[in-house]
Amino acid sequence: MQYKYAKEHVDYSDFSSGRVFYSLPGHPAFPVRLASEIFQRCVALRKKIYKNSSPCVLYDPCCGEAYHLSVLAFLHGEYIREVMASDVDEKIVTVAKRNLGLLSLAGLDNRINEISKMLEQYGKDSHKDALRSASILKDKLLGLHKEQPHATKVFQANATNGKEISENIKDKSVDVVFTDVPYGQHSHWQDSEFNDSSNPLSSMLDALLGVLSSSSVVAIAFDKKQKVSHESYQRLEQFQIGKRRVVILKPI
């Protein structure tokens, strides 16, 4: 895969998971450069196909810690109006709320206080680095907030259940879905109804149909054991990077 947008090797250490952004042990973070590339491809496709370059409503129905969503809002906030996130796991939803909370000045200031207290208590270099990164993130946020702060919403829902999703998101309101679905190595699809012959990815695509706007694209990162094909979607792009496959679709 050739990077079309995130072409440069940039130092993303200010965005490292567990530094300013919250993380849970055992939950690997999505690579920042790849997230940036995929999101910029989605923005470009919306512009090309729908002639729509207005800031989007971004949604991840398998959000985990909402790490990649939060990073995208800092990196590409000018293309985003609202960030929505959901996950089936109640515990991880609380972490996602804290990460998306960092998109508000109050949330980020609160995090800066937490890190300052840790620095006072333990005096570690990692806390000094975190404070420096937090101040860089705060400058970015102040720049973005000159336009308008991002609206955020985080809720618990099964991504394969359209009813649970539409109870929390208005019909036809989501412009970009960008999700990194469970691959099996670190996280598994959770649902009592799943078995070897079920296809949770296809059920998720069914469940999303009601909330997708008329100028929407859906980007999914998955592994080669899973298949993404659905009669109500057209494939726009697909590529492989390491063990990950990425597909970008549009509803038909």
Ligand SMILES: C[S@@+](CC[C@H](N)C(=O)[O-])C[C@H]1O[C@@H](n2cnc3c(N)ncnc32)[C@H](O)[C@@H]1O
């Ligand atoms: C690979 S992780 C996502 C990590 C995320 N991209 C990040 O940057 O923090 C996949 C997530 O899917 C969630 N998941 C598993 N089954 C689900 C389901 N049926 N509905 C919604 N989320 C589910 C898991 O709880 C896990 O948090």
